[in-house]
Amino acid sequence: MPRIKCIVSYDGTGFSGYQVQPGKRTVQGELERALEKLNKGRSIRVSASGRTDAGVHARGQVIHFDATLEIEPARWQIALNSLLPDDIAVLSVDIAKPDFHARFDAVGKEYRYFLLPSKHRDPFQRNYAYQFQYELDFDAMREAARLLTGKHDFTSFCSAKTEVEDRVRTLQEIDFSEENGLLVFRFIGDGFLYNMVRILVGTLLEVGTGRRPAESMPQLLNEKDRTLAGKTAPGHGLYLWKVFYEDEDHRFEN
């Protein structure tokens, strides 16, 4: 039976994160429940490219599972979407190679972080962008971003709870843009540590408001001490945007 790869989008607001936890509503839990229904009560384990925390959204999360039913990809999508709650949507379904792994085969990821630059809150953005009322110096932020880009040990930029020992990652790109009145911070890298994007955002905001010089980034990386970096920005501004795999058209350059 084939291995199925899906691209999945979810509004993280109503979930206690991606990963299954007893008694909590999770994205993985809902996906596995839908597959179990399709599969007449037999459980199917879903693997994702990585977890997302409570409140964090996804536009392009990737999952895989082993099908026990022979269904065409287009019909998988219809069947899954009809069984999933409306805060999760399967955007595409493909038959993958038998050894495809959503997590281990990922060669890179794109995250985006959305800020609402306003003194006043917007009810329509309350779960989707972090309201930030202070002026930002984008020249300073771009300089800090330049110094953070590249291959570094990101120990200072991950949660103290991170269990992974190798914290060297390559950040290919950080950029800033404006979209419909929101500020968008874009991060592309070969991998991200626990809370890494949110700590990068928190630190860049401190640079942008003048509380931390852009030039301090190399030293901050060298110190390898989480307590020296900025605050962890709130989860509801964060989106897992895209996961890159080697065999795709949209090549991820390492």
Add this chain to the structure above:
Amino acid sequence: MPRIKCIVSYDGTGFSGYQVQPGKRTVQGELERALEKLNKGRSIRVSASGRTDAGVHARGQVIHFDATLEIEPARWQIALNSLLPDDIAVLSVDIAKPDFHARFDAVGKEYRYFLLPSKHRDPFQRNYAYQFQYELDFDAMREAARLLTGKHDFTSFCSAKTEVEDRVRTLQEIDFSEENGLLVFRFIGDGFLYNMVRILVGTLLEVGTGRRPAESMPQLLNEKDRTLAGKTAPGHGLYLWKVFYEDEDHRFEN
């Protein structure tokens, strides 16, 4: 004590509509609760430009109330926003003339209706735009809109439950545009009957999909029979966008 005019925005998703109902969470209920807290337990009645139904949103609802406290407008805004839940925001506060009335002084309104033109659902739009998967003929819809614009008896386009006897209204403008992948229907008129915008949208969609000829609009208006018009489009695509008053810069032309 002064009469206060506020422009209020709310995400209608979590409300059983604008108007107070026993045991239900409503926008008016939350506004009056916040004012009561500010007012040390004395209740204050809030009047709005009109009601909105469950799930219907507002970007520019207008309310008024009589203040029993002397507070500057900017401080009213801060105080109210700090007491209101985060799905309601006060966007502006002004001291109004003593006889200003949010409903009776309104000379026009703008509503917008958002459609997600897609076969697949989008978790981020599920409460904010009506997913519509069929192709639309905008030439036909523009022709229907042209025939609906103007001064007409809109009995065919309001809920059978409408109690108002005079159903003559002037629709100044209906237009269609695209915004960030969504279709936006814009309606400007001197007043709108109960469910009028949603029935106009439902009828225009039937014209757009070829199930009803644009040329049938004059007859439909003449019949004065709600059962002959299109379905009432879902509430979650609808936004009360702006309320017009005579003494404002942005003049509403009757």
